[in-house]
Structures are given as structure tokens and as C-alpha cells.
Amino acid sequence: MSALLEFSYMKSLMRRGAVFFVLSAIFCVFAPISLRAQDSSDGARKVLIKTPAIYPTLARSMNIHGVVKIEALVLPNGTVKTVNVKGGHPLLTQSAVTAVGHWRFEPSAHETKEQIEIKFDPE
Secondary structure, three states: OHHHHHHHHHHHHHHHHHHHHHHHHHHHHHOOOOOEOEEEEOOOOOEEEOOOOEOOHHHHHOOOOEEEEEEEEEOOOOEEEEEEEEEOOHHHHHHHHHHHHOOEEOOOOOOEEEEEEEEEOOO
């Protein structure tokens, strides 16, 4: 009799897991795609083109928020050469790195390192 109750309990847990998975999938499909994060650059060079970071759907569904700190090496022509993550939640960093990699800064006589913070807040 005990084995039958154990089997019944396991079957109930599997149903709950399946329901959670289906609801999560539905949320991911119907969540707004244009969710954006806020960004700021405290560097000496002015940002000419600022591609916004997209708030990852998984991070939003898990209510993950915070700041991603980035250091970008910017070439004299204003393009971003490298992007290094200095801090932030792993689910948020890739979106921030991708966005900053597309930014364009004003030209300068030499390469500069720009400190950037991208804020993710589900509001």
C-alpha cells in the first residue's frame, strides 16, 4: 500500500512541474519584447549612439533586477573594442555586453576606458 501512495505522490509532483513549465512557457511567449533597461556612462567621452539593453525575459520572469557594471575599451574612432563585465547578475550581463558592444562614442585622440552601468529594473 505504501508503494501505491508513493507512486501517487510522485505523479502529483510531476503534474505540478508540468503545469509550472507550461505557465512559464506561456509567459515567455506573451511577455512584451520591447522591455528595455536603463543605462548610464560616466566616462569622459560622449556616447553618440546608445543601443538599449533588452531586459532578458527569463530574468524578468524570475524578478531579477540590478546593475551590470561594465568597462569598455573604446578606440580613437569611437567604436567599442572590448567589453569587460565588472559586476552584475549573470542572467543580465550578456544583454548589457551586447548592447554596449554596439555603442558609438565621439572620436578621440587615443583609446579610452569607459565605466558604464546598465540598470535592469522590472518596474
